[in-house]
Amino acid sequence: MADNETANNTMDNNDCAAYFNGQYLPLSQVSISPLDRGFLFGDGIYEFVPVFNGKALGGEQHWQRLLEGLKSVDIPLTYSVQDLKDIAQPLLSDDEHTQILYVQITRGVEAVRKHRFPVDAKPTVLMFSTPFTSPFDITYSGCDAYFQEDLRWQRCSIKSISLMGNVMSYLQLAKDGVANSEALLIRGEHVVEAPSSNVFMAKDGVVFTPPVDNILAGVTRQLIIDIAENQGIEVRQVFPTASEVKQADEVWVSNSYEELKPIISIDGEKVGDGKPGPIWQRLFSSYQLLKQ
Numbered sequence: 001m002a003d004n005e006t007a008n009n010t011m012d013n014n015d016c017a018a019y020f021n022g023q024y025l026p027l028s029q030v031s032i033s034p035l036d037r038g039f040l041f042g043d044g045i046y047e048f049v050p051v052f053n054g055k056a057l058g059g060e061q062h063w064q065r066l067l068e069g070l071k072s073v074d075i076p077l078t079y080s081v082q083d084l085k086d087i088a089q090p091l092l093s094d095d096e097h098t099q100i101l102y103v104q105i106t107r108g109v110e111a112v113r114k115h116r117f118p119v120d121a122k123p124t125v126l127m128f129s130t131p132f133t134s135p136f137d138i139t140y141s142g143c144d145a146y147f148q149e150d151l152r153w154q155r156c157s158i159k160s161i162s163l164m165g166n167v168m169s170y171l172q173l174a175k176d177g178v179a180n181s182e183a184l185l186i187r188g189e190h191v192v193e194a195p196s197s198n199v200f201m202a203k204d205g206v207v208f209t210p211p212v213d214n215i216l217a218g219v220t221r222q223l224i225i226d227i228a229e230n231q232g233i234e235v236r237q238v239f240p241t242a243s244e245v246k247q248a249d250e251v252w253v254s255n256s257y258e259e260l261k262p263i264i265s266i267d268g269e270k271v272g273d274g275k276p277g278p279i280w281q282r283l284f285s286s287y288q289l290l291k292q
């Protein structure tokens with residue numbers, strides 16, 4: 001993560017507006033049971049939604065992915081997308097130009113801590129909003145990246161709150177003394193994803209990104225694919241090999257927080273000419289227009 005990320009987003013989250021199981025209250029007053037299965041087992045699903053001038057960017061896709069994630073793990077939330085939007089609305093402030101809405105729904109609290117599937121847990125619903133400034137802009141000079149083996153599970157399409165594999169990737173970067181760099185995760189010989197973002201590369205004017213096959217269907221990823229295709233840039237959804245990524249003209253990663261982050265070196269070797277490339281610049285600039 002870049003240093004400016006910390007500088008821009010330092011507000012104490014405790015003061016933020018929250019919704020918790022039917023009540024609106026400051027985040028600091030939310031009290032979650034230690035017997036919540038989210039806390040005990042990481043048994044829950046989350047979303048991270050960027051909001052610009054009160055409007056969620058890719059909002060429908062975020063809400064839809066949340067409901068699909070809950071369904072795929074049988075967390076029985078009975079809310080519709082509209083119910084979720086209605087709950088979120090009071091958390092969004094007109095005074096803040098940019099906010100993040102964090103949503104987490106767990107299987108709920110059970111009376112006894114046990115691995116077996118609970119019969120009567122009721123989902124715990126938490127949402128809160130925080131002010132936010134994107135850590136990167138068009139002048140961003142780029143980020144170094146390192147290949148790592150993908151240590152995560154086999155259902156990476158689910159936006160699970162169990163993120164130990166992802167945490168271990170960042171731990172490895174920190175141990176290697178490059179905590180602010182990015183990890184590019186490899187399965188077999190293919191680059192699949194980064195620990196909290198999707199991966200893109202460009203070669204000879206064509207954009208490549210892994211297909212949604214045991215990776216997260218990133219909302220930003222799809223927005224970028226749509227922008228590129230609308231501009232006549234060919235996008236191929238295939239898993240590139242590590243050596244193809246190393247020899248790419250451009251590489252970048254995408255997520256709702258960092259938007260599009262250019263990668264300028266991999267394992268110490270320059271990507272292209274070692275600077276953010278023209279396709280990245282074009283797509284990143286077009287992405288900014290979606291916020292208006």
Ligand SMILES: Cc1ncc(COP(=O)(O)O)c(C=O)c1O
Binds near residue numbers: 194255
């Ligand atoms: C593993 C992983 N891949 C991709 C993404 C990007 O998803 P989105 O663009 O919806 O933020 C994320 C976001 O947290 C992620 O954790």
